Amino acid sequence: MGKNGIRAGVGIGALAAAAMALVPAGVAVADSTETVTADLDGNGTPDTAKLAAIGDGSQQLLKFTVDGKVTEATLPGDAYAGTQPMRVLDVNHDGRQEVLVAESIGANTAWFSVWDLGADGAPRELTTQDGQPLKINEGGGVAARLGYECAPAGSDGRVLITLAASNESPTTEPAYDGARIAFDVRDGVATPVDEYSFTGVGQDDPVLRVVPESCS
Known part of the structure; x- marks a missing residue:
């Protein structure tokens, strides 16, 4: 996929310091569970x-x-925001669905991780080539634009695209610098295959739009 292909769709990325305002202290954790149905092993x-x-x-x-077998994994949570609904994805369109899990919720930004069914039958977190978890960020407010989507690749595949942009304008008119990175996801590993960088784009530029439903 070339740069024009990435520009046609918007994704998600990581800008760790980009406008994270924590929920005020004193908000109680919701005592709840969240459940979704997904085809985790791709057997229909x-x-x-x-x-x-x-x-x-x-x-x-x-x-x-899965098939009556229960496996589990422990991951970070948000003691203030509580457990959030999961989203069902298929980031590479292979029929084996993943779940997007919220780990932290701020006033403007949410942090997620992606989990699929590993070869051992247990939940497996999506990582980059160096073994580090690929965190999916969304939101950002005026200070940043963070998001994700998927785009067609190959005969019937998809790439996961991440967006990370920060507002670098010293004036009242926002201007964003950032990048969108396309990842090929295989066997729980996200490998970057293309990147589109941009500078000084306005807040209504299509490069900043996200369509997360494209990963469903």
């Missing part, structure tokens, strides 16, 4: 993903139920 039969807060909510337990 619905499986189940269940997410629940652990203790004060600073950790969460993700459980997959």
